[in-house]
Amino acid sequence: MTLPSYSNKLIGASVLLGLVGCSSLYTHHEWYSEAENITPLQSEQAVPKRVVLEQAWDKDIRKGFWYTSQGSQIIPYSWFTWLEVADSKDLFRSNEHMNYLGYLPMRSSKINPSALPIGFALNTDKKGDAWVGMTCAACHTNQLDYQGVKYLIEGAPTLANFVLFFDRLSIAMNATNADPIKFQRFAKNVLAEDYSLESAAKLKASFASMALKIAQRQTVNDLPPSYPENFTSYARLDAFGNIQNQGTAFALHNLSNSNTPNGPVSYPFLWGTHQSDVVQWNASAPNTPVVGPLARNIGEVVGVFGGLSIEKAPFWKRLFGIKTTYSSTVDMLGLGQLETWVKTLKSPQWPEQMPAIDMQKAASGSILYQTQCAGCHQVIAREDEYKLYDAIKTPVAEIGTDPITAWNAEFHQAKSLVLEGTKEFILAGDKFKAETDAISVPVNGVVGIILKDPKTALKAGLMPLGDNAKSRTKSLVEYAELNVLKRKKIHDPTVNNTGKKENGELNLAGLVYKARPLNGIWATAPYMHNGSVANLWETLQKPKDRQTSFWVGNRNFDPVKVGFVNEAAPASKLYPSPSSKFEVLDENDKIASGNSNQGHDYGTDLSDKEKWQLVEFMKTL
Known part of the structure; x- marks a missing residue:
């Protein structure tokens, strides 16, 4: 059977997208x-x-x-x-x-x-x-x-x-x-x-x-030759960097207006995403119903070929104060349907075919979890997974994990070009200067996409909305103001405008990483936001004792340490192994920027017996 040939053939006034009481208008995508x-x-x-x-x-x-x-x-x-x-x-x-x-x-x-x-x-x-x-x-x-x-x-x-x-x-x-x-x-x-x-x-x-x-x-989006070939590789990507560059280099039509995407992260799991008050590893985006999920998802599409283009408005539009126009291929109704499904997704439970969980060990581990983990990673019963929750935001300097992802999102700069002099959120925010935070450009594009077709945006935003989300419903303007506050820089007097201190150290003031409930955590290796720790057992080891090299990409599961087996996946007849080595250290045996496995030392003072109990309990989540 052959495949037949395929055909080769404005910004408006302020629209409030958070309408309390309209949740029953649309329950599914046509x-x-x-x-x-x-x-x-x-x-x-x-x-x-x-x-x-x-x-x-x-x-x-x-x-x-x-x-x-x-x-x-x-x-x-x-x-x-x-x-x-x-x-x-x-x-x-x-x-x-x-x-x-x-x-x-x-x-x-x-x-x-x-x-x-x-x-x-x-x-x-x-x-x-x-x-x-x-x-x-x-x-x-x-x-x-x-x-x-x-x-x-x-x-x-x-x-x-x-x-x-x-x-x-x-x-x-x-x-x-x-x-x-x-x-x-x-x-x-x-x-x-x-x-x-x-x-x-x-x-x-x-x-x-x-x-x-x-x-x-x-x-x-290529990395400089100084970076190893497998720096990004399997199981992780600098999504923030790609989205930034899609805005600054491609949407603004200047390919040199980019930043190196050198802060890769492990892809986050989706269950519980819709219910959280914030999203992104650095907790940078308010997840307010209607506007929040739609804006978050549009931003994701921008990063994966959403065709965002920001242009100078034609002369006749500029007479009415419209300075820029926005176009994209984003399907907002499709996003609304996808978010509706994600909202109902539950975490996976440990399969019966796997070695049975030792419930006595798990019971002891549950007590340890309360003292070692629950302060950041709250326990949510499976029947409560659809309830809203506020994620814990831990300062990057306090948790001690690799800071590059959070720092890049905050301090990467780019030229604003055609956006110079326009408001960051079109209807709200400060005006763009000649140089701006790089992330502000795709965020501006997301707002432009929403305002270009507010009727469709409203319909898409309402699709996943349920009664329990009304308390967080916001207008587009309110959402913009929240976003500004989330990304407000807290400057140290010794820090220059590059985001570094006088001694060259990164300024981490005000930067946070998000901690979320660990439902289904057993199925989400490798761990830490940057995928730098192979399995749950390794997360409980003293940072100095953790593995500095392990294989990523092999799907064979290790039910004891809870992660993937540390060996290369087998090659096929035609292609090499679908796996690569994750290396914490660079060629000089120094921790590579972006690859640090340090920090997050919670639970690392426990005895080995207690650590195994804690791992056993996390299998039950």
Whole structure:
């Protein structure tokens, strides 16, 4: 069965998005399949059978979460379907290749016609053209393997290697563009019955233009040669840095206006996200209902190919005081539906097929948890997981973990360019100066997207709203003011405008990391915000005694130490091992900036017997 060719075919007044009492207006997205007219391909390779844990989602919700578009557009869907890897005829989307990149292969279906991995969704633009883009499932779904059984964990942090994926995509497109024979195979598959020398030439021009854009994004977010090859690698990504650069370099159309994304983090788990008062590792975004989740999710899409563009308004609009215009491919209704599902997600419970939890040890561990952990990581019963909670915000200087993520988010700077002189939140906030906090640019873009279509934004924001969230409902202006307060710098007199003290040390004043309930924590290794600690047992070791090197990417689960086994994952016939070494130390045996496994010394003074009891209790959460 072949795949048919695909078609190649204002800012307004203040709108209050937090309307108390409107929660019953919309309870679901009028969702439809954008793949109805695309014939599914027969799956070319076997997809592993997975055990699905009970997390309050049925089969339809799971599939919807995997493949509902949020407006992300990487390249045209047919291109991704037929693109080959750079050095062979093997398809880029093949199960073996995507498994090497750490993504979870799936069978073809009506909503996944090209048999793409979980989280690679079809999106149709306003012209009817089909694109492939990532949805949140690509980064927040995982598989744990134990004694031949594969467990699918919804909302868990992925082990995928986004940087490797994008590097290989850029290389593959460059190779296809440069090799006439390779391109001809590609063109005949994409164009099918519409193939001709003329149509192939048009496709080549479009393909070359897209290959350049992909290469530009890869280059802007690349790390300097001084960083090791596997600095980011499997299971973590500097999402903040990528979102910042998508705003400052791409939305403002100046590729040099960027910062090095050198503060990678472990992907956070999703259960409990909707219920928290703040989101992000550095607790920087208020999660107020209606506006908060929508703004948070739009920001995420901006980072994964949401097509944000901020332009100088045409002359006639500037006469009415409108200085900038905003465009993007973000699908707000899709985001509303995804958030509605995330709101109902529950944490995974320890599987019965795993070694049974020693309840006597766990009982002793529960008492230790109250004294060692509960001050930051509150215990929430499974029946209470849908209730709102306030996360603990611990000062970075106090917790002692790697500060780079929080520091970069606060102190990275960029030119404001076309935004200079406009308000940071369009309707509120200070006016942009010539240079600004880098994160302020994509935040401004998010507000611009919302205000461009307030009716759709309101509808999307209300979709997940429940009665228990009314107390936190805010207007867009109030949300903006809260965001300003959350990101308000607290300056030390000895600190210059680079965010460093006179002696070169980073200024950590006012910076925090978020501590959240540990429901399902057993399924979310590696640990710490930057993924620098391999398993729960290691988190309880004295910082000086923790492992400084371990493998990441192997899905085989260690139920004793609670994490993944410390060995390389097996290579396939065609590709290397889908894993890499995480190295705390640099080539000079110094702790690498961004990779520190220090700090968080809570519970480290316990005896080994007590530590094992505490680990056993955390399996029950």
